[in-house]
Amino acid sequence: MRAEVASAAERLFLERGYDATTVDAIAEEAGVSPRSVYRYFPTKDDILIERFASIGGELADALRSRPANEPVWDSLAAAFAALTARVGTPRSSEPALLMHRAIVSSPTLFGRYLQQMQLAQSDALDALTDRAVRAARTPQTHSSNDDIALRAIIAAAFGCLVTAQCAWVRTDGTEPFTTTLGNAMAAMRPTREGDRLDVRH
Amino acid sequence: MRAEVASAAERLFLERGYDATTVDAIAEEAGVSPRSVYRYFPTKDDILIERFASIGGELADALRSRPANEPVWDSLAAAFAALTARVGTPRSSEPALLMHRAIVSSPTLFGRYLQQMQLAQSDALDALTDRAVRAARTPQTHSSNDDIALRAIIAAAFGCLVTAQCAWVRTDGTEPFTTTLGNAMAAMRPTREGDRLDVRH
DNA sequence: GCATATTTTGGCAGAACCTGCCATTTGTGG
DNA sequence: CCACAAATGGCAGGTTCTGCCAAAATATGC
Numbered sequence: 001m002r003a004e005v006a007s008a009a010e011r012l013f014l015e016r017g018y019d020a021t022t023v024d025a026i027a028e029e030a031g032v033s034p035r036s037v038y039r040y041f042p043t044k045d046d047i048l049i050e051r052f053a054s055i056g057g058e059l060a061d062a063l064r065s066r067p068a069n070e071p072v073w074d075s076l077a078a079a080f081a082a083l084t085a086r087v088g089t090p091r092s093s094e095p096a097l098l099m100h101r102a103i104v105s106s107p108t109l110f111g112r113y114l115q116q117m118q119l120a121q122s123d124a125l126d127a128l129t130d131r132a133v134r135a136a137r138t139p140q141t142h143s144s145n146d147d148i149a150l151r152a153i154i155a156a157a158f159g160c161l162v163t164a165q166c167a168w169v170r171t172d173g174t175e176p177f178t179t180t181l182g183n184a185m186a187a188m189r190p191t192r193e194g195d196r197l198d199v200r201h
Numbered sequence: 202m203r204a205e206v207a208s209a210a211e212r213l214f215l216e217r218g219y220d221a222t223t224v225d226a227i228a229e230e231a232g233v234s235p236r237s238v239y240r241y242f243p244t245k246d247d248i249l250i251e252r253f254a255s256i257g258g259e260l261a262d263a264l265r266s267r268p269a270n271e272p273v274w275d276s277l278a279a280a281f282a283a284l285t286a287r288v289g290t291p292r293s294s295e296p297a298l299l300m301h302r303a304i305v306s307s308p309t310l311f312g313r314y315l316q317q318m319q320l321a322q323s324d325a326l327d328a329l330t331d332r333a334v335r336a337a338r339t340p341q342t343h344s345s346n347d348d349i350a351l352r353a354i355i356a357a358a359f360g361c362l363v364t365a366q367c368a369w370v371r372t373d374g375t376e377p378f379t380t381t382l383g384n385a386m387a388a389m390r391p392t393r394e395g396d397r398l399d400v401r402h
Numbered sequence: 403g404c405a406t407a408t409t410t411t412g413g414c415a416g417a418a419c420c421t422g423c424c425a426t427t428t429g430t431g432g
Numbered sequence: 433c434c435a436c437a438a439a440t441g442g443c444a445g446g447t448t449c450t451g452c453c454a455a456a457a458t459a460t461g462c
Contacts, residue, residue, distance in 0.1 A: 023449090038449065038450080042449090
């Protein structure tokens with residue numbers, strides 16, 4: 001039922017764009033009444049955004065499965081890579097690319113998407129703090145300074161993720177998304193001794 | 202005229218919240234017709250968000266005034282600090298804190314705000330690429346790899362900024378915003394030799 | 403199989419946001 | 433004072449979303 005509405009919405013949405021697709025049209029396409037659409041989804045946005053609602057949990061799972069002594073940044077990079085591996089290098093007609101393009105094109109949808117990423121950051125924070133206290137032999141008090149530092153790192157990683165998505169859309173998906181994401185994450189990766197000078201100067 | 206509408210909106214908005222403030226009420230408070238409100242502002246969101254529309258340009262100016270050989274991350278941190286210096290350490294009743302709290306509380310407004318930050322990133326990118334080509338003695342071809350790296354760094358910095366804003370709101374503004382922001386930016390700052398171990402492990 | 407209870411669905415009215423169109427008012431130059 | 437231009441207001445309508453209640457489908461008990 002929900003799936004029926006969602007797929008109907010996606011069809012119309014990819015065909016005529018987000019704003020040009022009314023809820024009434026979605027309802028008709030799905031064979032239900034407009035009122036019932038709002039029984040399944042709280043808003044029109046959610047019909048399309050909801051498929052990104054699960055990535056917070058998936059990301060948290062991926063993070064928990066990383067070694068506890070791994071640098072946070074590398075864990076995030078690995079978790080991102082694991083989640084986006086399926087995207088691969090699609091043709092321009094691949095729904096993933098069309099979907100992302102549509103999202104960044106529609107202000108309403110893009111704002112909603114950015115918020116969804118904010119929510120996913122909470123899940124990532126939970127997973128990483130869990131991991132941190134588990135890794136610490138002596139369970140020490142949780143400093144709020146550490147907290148904001150961890151939040152900042154996660155936010156930075158998500159910034160890279162969104163940047164990579166936008167950049168990938170601009171390339172029409174000519175290169176695999178993982179490559180774009182890897183470039184973005186590498187640019188902000190904490191410098192190790194050895195690589196002295198990078199784009200940051 | 203515009204200012205009259207904007208201040209009327211802010212008054213009602215801080216008094217009864219964003220969602221509970223209708224455009225009709227704003228119009229009445231400002232002494233104009235509802236139709237005229239939409240002549241000044243394209244949407245209800247813009248009445249309140251527009252004050253953040255200028256920060257992209259201000260940030261770009263601040264970035265251009267930084268030394269050309271400064272690491273990008275430090276330039277961003279300095280530019281952020283310059284723009285947010287005015288905030289200081291307000292009491293809980295300070296409008297800045299109330300405004301930020303209201304923004305992060307209202308999903309609609311927060312989504313809009315995040316988009317505004319995305320726009321500001323474009324301005325920052327322009328300013329920093331300008332600076333980079335000016336610093337380079339031999340004007341070399343602009344690599345798209347460098348581009349996404351720079352975009353990633355900027356996005357990471359803005360991620361820290363938003364994180365700091367949210368964290369600052371949670372502390373009720375008991376510490377100056379600059380401190381919170383500094384902590385967030387420092388957490389992601391590229392490691393130098395010397396500080397080996399940080400929160401990233 | 404049938405009547406009843408429960409859940410799902412549909413229709414209707416209405417609030418709020420936003421837009422296009424045109425009349426009215428306001429201000430300005432001759 | 434009059435003609436012209438610009439700003440403003442009013443009106444109708446479309447779209448999203450909500451509350452309320454009736455109708456229909458489904459499940460349950462006998």
